[in-house]
Amino acid sequence: MCDSYLEGEINMTPIVSYEHREERKLLILQAAKEVFINKGFNATTIQDIINHSGVSRGGVYTYFQNTEDIFIELLKRRDLKDALDLESLYHDGATSLQVLTLVLAQIEEAIEGQKDSLVPVIYEYYFTTGWGTKKHLLMLEKRIEQAHKSLVQILEKGVADNEFRPELPIEDIASTILTFSDGIYVNSFHLGPEKVKLKSQFAAFRHYLSSVLGV
């Protein structure tokens, strides 16, 4: 009874469609992203985001409590976009070696391009505010788990199809792929892809994988 009373209350508030809410959120998030890239995470205030988005203070606070909330929401949406789509990678009968090679090439390309200017801001957040609040950790773990799971699936399929004869547990092989990618990502971020010799390092790592997978 209490529940239905509350439901009644909620139903009396103006109905704002999901699409409209999502649109407003996107407007705020897009403006926030631009401000974050310009000023960095810690120097950005809610007022900056209000000014840049053109959404009222009340409007912004309807969806977010503070700049960290907004930033975390930006990160969540990035992760969804970045997830590997295995089904499309295996389209028209690619082998697991081809898929694995393609995934590595995509990582190499993403590092070489370094187009995403939010990355320095993400690192700034990780090592300042996030280091204290730990609000991003669960998401970071999920992102790593998800990528790890996709790599394990590729390796498992390769084993099932008799393409790979791994000399080590495939979970460990998948972990080293992520570790290598993160290492070259961070170093390339600071020193640039040429100084870290991106191409020859990826070639060497592909050699390690071919060898441990027996291909």
Added chain:
Amino acid sequence: MCDSYLEGEINMTPIVSYEHREERKLLILQAAKEVFINKGFNATTIQDIINHSGVSRGGVYTYFQNTEDIFIELLKRRDLKDALDLESLYHDGATSLQVLTLVLAQIEEAIEGQKDSLVPVIYEYYFTTGWGTKKHLLMLEKRIEQAHKSLVQILEKGVADNEFRPELPIEDIASTILTFSDGIYVNSFHLGPEKVKLKSQFAAFRHYLSSVLGV
């Protein structure tokens, strides 16, 4: 003649011995390190360091212009301490495989221990102030070059002694060792050594190296 006149001038200023200067610097640096660990890089002011070190304002400004100067000096001294001492590693006739294994074990141990509480502050600096001023970049490059050079020397000696028969250029093998170490360092820093499965990842990486070095 002009030179000797200047020399005369310098000799007339009070003589402060190198040891005394070094002692004062160390006092400031040690105090600064404690403040940085407590407050983070950006929140620390020169006044904090003056208060905590007990050295006068004039005294601190004799050696350093600002907190970034002090921080960079701390980093420089860390690097000197961290450099690999190949001569002592090869003492009483160790093989190159033993030395390489020892170096990897030391890296693994350092990551597992994570005792150095200045590390979060270093990352904070890299991705905020340092990201703007780039004052640390030359030092970071030198540190990587130095570590790379030491690894190449170990691999070269192993080849000369017929221990290693590398399937790839040893420069590239050395680079991947650094990349892997940095990747696992960063991930372990955020998620802890257990979640990143430090031990099995290092085991896998040693396997890759054995294979590419033909041992």
